[in-house]
Amino acid sequence: MSDQLIDVVISKREDQADAVAVFELTAKDGADLPVFEAGAHIDVHVTPDIVRQYSLSNDPASTDHYRLGILQDPQSRGGSDAIHANFKAGTELQVSAPRNHFPLNLDAERTVLIGGGIGITPMLTMAYTLQAAGKEFELHYCCRTRGSAGFLDELAAQFGDRVHLHFDDAGDDQRFNPEQVLVPAVDGSHMYVCGPSGFMDWVIGTAESVGYAKDNIHFEYFNVDVDTSGVSFEVVAEQSGVSVIVGENQTIVDALAEAGIKVDVSCEQGVCGTCLCDVLEGTPEHNDKFLTEEEREDNDQIVLCCSRAKTDKLVLDI
Ligand code: FES
Incomplete structure (x- = not known):
């Protein structure tokens, strides 16, 4: 790209x-x-x-x-x-040109789209694509109130009864309950969720507990509370030939900046991947929501705006 x-x-x-x-x-x-x-x-x-x-x-x-x-x-x-x-x-x-960390699997037998608040935006693109492909799907849109929900007219006009609205201030009969929405988890069901991080954790946890396969649970965080503090450690910037100590309440990005090494950042919450860097030595402590579980286990990449180290020293390809 x-x-x-x-x-x-x-x-x-x-x-x-x-x-x-x-x-x-x-x-x-x-x-x-x-x-x-x-x-x-x-x-x-x-x-x-x-x-x-x-x-x-x-x-x-x-x-x-x-x-x-x-x-x-x-x-x-x-x-x-x-x-x-x-x-x-x-x-x-x-x-920028479009990038996609949240791709849609068009081979799914059934797809459940769940948008919390402004997390509805990627779900709209998915609904258009699934509809054009003639696929079975349902879209759940969860908001505090009807007044806080955008795109309502479009959702009704384009997707009709595939859309299910859930407002916190409305009656119990329409309140969002992931256990009802995600059960039964028939084989081949895929679930996509985007919204506030607490809401997403709840939905993802429910999908796991009712038997959705890990590969069938798709999510994209856009706003998370992340604790970036911890014990201090050394970072060696291999390409720059610089070594810094990352303080207890400092991020790697900040520590490198003090030594004159600028890391490009955007979200600064471990969500977007802009600050991703290769790890040459040492073991990261991953605090981000960007890397997949498999990528975390590989320990050869780190998100510099929020992650730390499990080892005394990290050597980075920067
Ligand atoms: S700046 Fe977005 S993940 Fe670090």
């Missing part, structure tokens, strides 16, 4: 629901945009110092625009606040 940025312009902004703004982006030169698959995201260069990842939410069959649904996060570290304040129709910006 090319790292070249794409110049785009916001062709439309629509404020939907509480704190959700929906943006359509078109290429500044009017050309088609690079194709994407269900589950893909793009990097949005919000300011020269802030890059954020957002899932695409439009039908992947459309190549003339990308659409993003962006929640103004109460815990915003600057990204979503700046977008909500400054992005409007006509704003020019740069984005």
